[in-house]
Amino acid sequence: MKNLFATLTIALAIPGISTAQEQKLDVTKLTENLHMLSGNGGNIGLMTGPDGTFLIDDQMAPVGPLLKETIKNLGGEQPRFLLNTHYHFDHTGGNEAIGNADTAIVSHGNVRKRLKNGSTISAFDAKTPPAPASALPVVTFSQSMHFHLNGETLRTVHFPRAHTDGDSAVYFEESNIVHTGDIFFNGLYPFIDTENGGSLVGTIAAVQKLIATTDDNTKIIPGHGPLATRADLIAYQDMLTFANASMRDLKKAGKTVEQAIAADPMVDYDAKWGGGLFTTEKWIGLLYASVI
Numbered sequence: 122m123k124n125l126f127a128t129l130t131i132a133l134a135i136p137g138i139s140t141a142q143e144q145k146l147d148v149t150k151l152t153e154n155l156h157m158l159s160g161n162g163g164n165i166g167l168m169t170g171p172d173g174t175f176l177i178d179d180q181m182a183p184v185g186p187l188l189k190e191t192i193k194n195l196g197g198e199q200p201r202f203l204l205n206t207h208y209h210f211d212h213t214g215g216n217e218a219i220g221n222a223d224t225a226i227v228s229h230g231n232v233r234k235r236l237k238n239g240s241t242i243s244a245f246d247a248k249t250p251p252a253p254a255s256a257l258p259v260v261t262f263s264q265s266m267h268f269h270l271n272g273e274t275l276r277t278v279h280f281p282r283a284h285t286d287g288d289s290a291v292y293f294e295e296s297n298i299v300h301t302g303d304i305f306f307n308g309l310y311p312f313i314d315t316e317n318g319g320s321l322v323g324t325i326a327a328v329q330k331l332i333a334t335t336d337d338n339t340k341i342i343p344g345h346g347p348l349a350t351r352a353d354l355i356a357y358q359d360m361l362t363f364a365n366a367s368m369r370d371l372k373k374a375g376k377t378v379e380q381a382i383a384a385d386p387m388v389d390y391d392a393k394w395g396g397g398l399f400t401t402e403k404w405i406g407l408l409y410a411s412v413i
């Protein structure tokens with residue numbers, strides 16, 4: 122199914138960028154005016170059209186010039202709206218480079234709070250300082266919001282206590298496409314930011330809602346990993362539900378985190394989900410304390 126979507130790699134050398142990683146963005150065409158852009162950070166959604174450009178997430182700061190160039194190459198302009206699915210630096214790092222007075226940055230209220238105050242993610246030993254005013258959302262919402270442009274209805278929905286405390290998914294209703302933010306890691310054990318309001322049960326509930334509001338033809342842009350289908354989302358839910366039940370059982374049995382890791386509960390899932398961000402040991406280690 123994934124092979125059906127044409128993928129074009131654009132790798133431009135941007136002078137003046139000093140970063141350890143080469144900046145690159147893979148472009149996946151979803152419709153004539155909707156694209157998924159993938160590179161070193163979270164996946165980006167891009168809609169272009171006569172009513173303006175709508176951008177969902179912007180990876181990390183160094184990608185800014187390449188992202189601008191890519192938007193232009195795909196027929197877009199300075200974004201009219203930039204929506205942040207959550208506060209993490211690999212989804213909002215380009216806010217300062219991309220945003221300007223013509224761009225309204227939009228997010229759930231907790232995203233603005235965490236960007237404004239700065240944040241800590243101990244799991245990655247990552248401290249992000251407070252963002253400058255120009256990188257902050259200027260429009261925030263608490264539950265949902267609709268945008269109407271380019272013949273499309275974009276429905277933004279907040280999912281509480283999922284990957285963080287400020288996650289949103291964006292549905293392109295006419296095109297039957299959804300950007301899930303980091304509620305969905307396709308083919309990878311997910312990072313769940315329990316230190317900043319996320320939870321495994323909240324993520325499972327959010328994924329359930331996403332499954333209930335998509336169909337077999339929906340193209341799903343996950344926060345990380347390749348473009349997905351509803352079947353991929355269902356497999357993800359199965360894995361998360363199993364992980365939650367296993368960790369609960371181990372906890373009920375009084376196992377320490379070391380014993381839970383040694384019990385190797387995810388052995389049947391490792392081949393499919395374990396090759397990404399975390400080893401299974403690290404993943405269980407991060408989540409075990411938060412499982413109730």
Ligand SMILES: [Zn+2]
Nearest residue numbers: 207209284303
């Ligand atoms: Zn994230």
